[in-house]
Structure formats: structure tokens, C-alpha cells
Amino acid sequence: MSCEGHRPVLMDVALGAPASPRLATHLAECGSCRAVLDEERQFLGRLDAAVEHSLQVHPSVSFLPGVRQRLTEPPARRWWLVVWLAPAAIGLLLVPRILIRKPTDAAPAPPRTAATEPRPVRPPDRVPAPTFTRTRPLAAVRIVRAERASAPGPEVLIPAAEREALRRYMRDLQARRIDSTLLRMVGVEPSGLKRIEMPPIDLAPIRIAIIGVQPLTMDSPNLGVNE
Amino acid sequence: MHEAAGASIDRPVTRGEATDLEVEFEARLADSAALAFRVAYGVLRHREDAEDVAQEALARAYRKLGTLRERSRFRAWLVRICWRLARDRRRAAKRRERREQAVFGATREPTAEDMAVANEFRRRLWQAIDQLPEKLRMVLVLAGIEGYDVREVAALLGLPAGTVKSRLFLARRRLAERLR
Numbered sequence: 001m002s003c004e005g006h007r008p009v010l011m012d013v014a015l016g017a018p019a020s021p022r023l024a025t026h027l028a029e030c031g032s033c034r035a036v037l038d039e040e041r042q043f044l045g046r047l048d049a050a051v052e053h054s055l056q057v058h059p060s061v062s063f064l065p066g067v068r069q070r071l072t073e074p075p076a077r078r079w080w081l082v083v084w085l086a087p088a089a090i091g092l093l094l095v096p097r098i099l100i101r102k103p104t105d106a107a108p109a110p111p112r113t114a115a116t117e118p119r120p121v122r123p124p125d126r127v128p129a130p131t132f133t134r135t136r137p138l139a140a141v142r143i144v145r146a147e148r149a150s151a152p153g154p155e156v157l158i159p160a161a162e163r164e165a166l167r168r169y170m171r172d173l174q175a176r177r178i179d180s181t182l183l184r185m186v187g188v189e190p191s192g193l194k195r196i197e198m199p200p201i202d203l204a205p206i207r208i209a210i211i212g213v214q215p216l217t218m219d220s221p222n223l224g225v226n227e
Numbered sequence: 228m229h230e231a232a233g234a235s236i237d238r239p240v241t242r243g244e245a246t247d248l249e250v251e252f253e254a255r256l257a258d259s260a261a262l263a264f265r266v267a268y269g270v271l272r273h274r275e276d277a278e279d280v281a282q283e284a285l286a287r288a289y290r291k292l293g294t295l296r297e298r299s300r301f302r303a304w305l306v307r308i309c310w311r312l313a314r315d316r317r318r319a320a321k322r323r324e325r326r327e328q329a330v331f332g333a334t335r336e337p338t339a340e341d342m343a344v345a346n347e348f349r350r351r352l353w354q355a356i357d358q359l360p361e362k363l364r365m366v367l368v369l370a371g372i373e374g375y376d377v378r379e380v381a382a383l384l385g386l387p388a389g390t391v392k393s394r395l396f397l398a399r400r401r402l403a404e405r406l407r
Contacts (some may be wrong), residue, residue: 015399044403047352047402050348051368051371052371053350054349054353055269057268057274058261063260063282067256067282069287070286071290103375187390
């Protein structure tokens, strides 16, 4: 192999890598390559010396007193921790409020009395139990399920005597055969339940009972219907 | 090796223990203060900043000395604390410099320190060192401090000697290639 073939590995040899037997033989014969290897070694030596020289610095006389002074001081507060923790804590407080939004237009709940206490009704089997609780009572007149029956969520039981009448009433309402001004929609719950506030209605031959305001809670499957 | 070697120092330290710690720390301070300063200087290359960082590293080491289970590794532990603090300081300084450049549109005036290191070869040398990956740079700087050999650097970093040797080889070769 020619000198040019060996030159690229001379730096590695200068850095301490073992020379191959072929290179060793060549170096023994070639003064030019030996000179290059020496140059590489000298260059690396200058580099090492420059690094070492740059780091041959000594601390000032006030260095050690400065350390002892620091030991008497309280450790620096981690202000950045406060900077990050405060928004995180606020965010954690807000998340439940965002997930469980309260109705913005709900009327204040009237005091609960024995007369308005909802009657416990056993839910049918197909009705899944509510998966969340709601401590704040809903001021609702009647809750009509507006979703598919298979959808999760609470369902209000409607007495059998009224169920057919209400269904026909809603069908007629949607077909605009009934004056919708009689009925005032006061909001749509995030769960898909429509809260409907109704005045006393007497539409022969359908009769919808007068419905009073009563608080309902979502934490029980026994969502009653005021008769 | 790590700053959090051992766990908590939260239990109250008795008077006797505190005195023992102080005595031990004073001995270690005399032994390792220059090392901490040079490690910081190797990263920052600014005397005042390096002193500040080294002092902080030593103060932290003292406060957590009780948690260090292997006292024989104090210097390695201190080097690691000091390196991290210096690196953080340098990054913060770079961010600040970029902000200032963005605001004022000009670089800062060279300080006396800058002029002292204005030697062209040294400037290029440290430029090249700064461009090395941190693992290589750390080995190179530690090897440059008081001429530590491979075994000493390995002990300081808690690495096998072979790893240090190969990193040092790579670091020097890259430096040579850039500076030739």
C-alpha cells in the first residue's frame, strides 16, 4: 500500500490506536509517514496542553469564604416550582367544573317537602344506572328522554297512564299540529335530556297533568315524576 | 454519583452529627474546591460565573452530605452537581444573550475576560470543544483538569475505564479534525 493509503489512519495511531502489522512495517520503512505521524502526535500534544492550560485556573481568595457565607444563608427557594404549580393547581380545580357543567338557566330549587318528595319507582331493566352523581338538584318540571333508548344516562319514568298521551302530544308538537307557544324550552342539558317547563295543559283528548317544579337529583335511579 | 444519592436529609441533625459533618465538609472543601471551580470554568469559561456556580455546588453538596452513602465518591458527586449547575447557567446565559440580541440587535461589548481569551487558537479550540457532544466534552474537560488520566476520570464519572478511553479518543480526534 502506498503512503496515501496509510495516511488516514495515522491520526488514530497518534491518538493511541494500535497500528496494524502492515502499517507498522510501512512506518519502519517510510520516513515520510513517520514524520507525518510525529506531526500528528505533536499537534495532539499541543491540543492537550492547550486544554490543560486553559483549565489551569485558580479560584480567587474570596472563593472559600463565599462558600462558607452561602452555608449560612437559607437555600434558594424554587420559585420556578411555584410558577408551574400555581397554574397546574388552578387547572385541576377547573377541570371538574368544566366536565360537570351546571345548568346556566336553572331556576332556584324550591325547598324540598314531604309532599314533593319523589316517589320511588323501580327502573326497568333496560335502563342503565346513572354513572355520575350530581349533588346540585335540578329544578325541573319533567325530563323527557330525547335520545335513543340504548344511550347511557338516566331516564325518567313516566306513569303508564301518561306515557301514551305524552308520546302523542310530542308527536303532534313536532308535526306542528299544536301551538308550540304553550311550551317553553328552557334549555338542553349536556346529557341530552331536555328540560321542559310546561304550563297546565288541557288538550282534549290528551290530558297532561299539571306539573309542578320539584328538585331532582341525578345520583339515584329513582328519578321520580311529579304527578 | 447523582445529586440525589441517598434519599432524604429531612430528619433533624443532632448537634454532634452537625459538628462531624462540618469537620468532614471542611476537609472536603479544601480538597475539592479547586476541582469544582475548574469544572465550572471548563463549561462557562468565565471566572466570576464559575466561582458562583462552584460555590453553589459546594453549598448544595454540604446540605446533602448526610445523604451521600458512599463518602468515597464525594468528588465524583461534586463534579456531577457542578457540571449540571454550570451547564444550566450556560444555557440560561445563552437564552439571555439571544433575547438581548433580539431586543438590541447587537452583541454585547467584549469584557476583560473575553479579551483575555481572545487568543485565536484558544478561541477556536473552545469553539470546537463546545461543539462536541456533552458526553465527549465532559470527559475531555475532566481529563484536562490537572491532567487526570483515564482511570481517574472514570472514577469521577462512575464509568468503566474503557468507556472513558473510547470517549476521550473520539473527542480528541474530532477536535484535531476541526482544528487542523
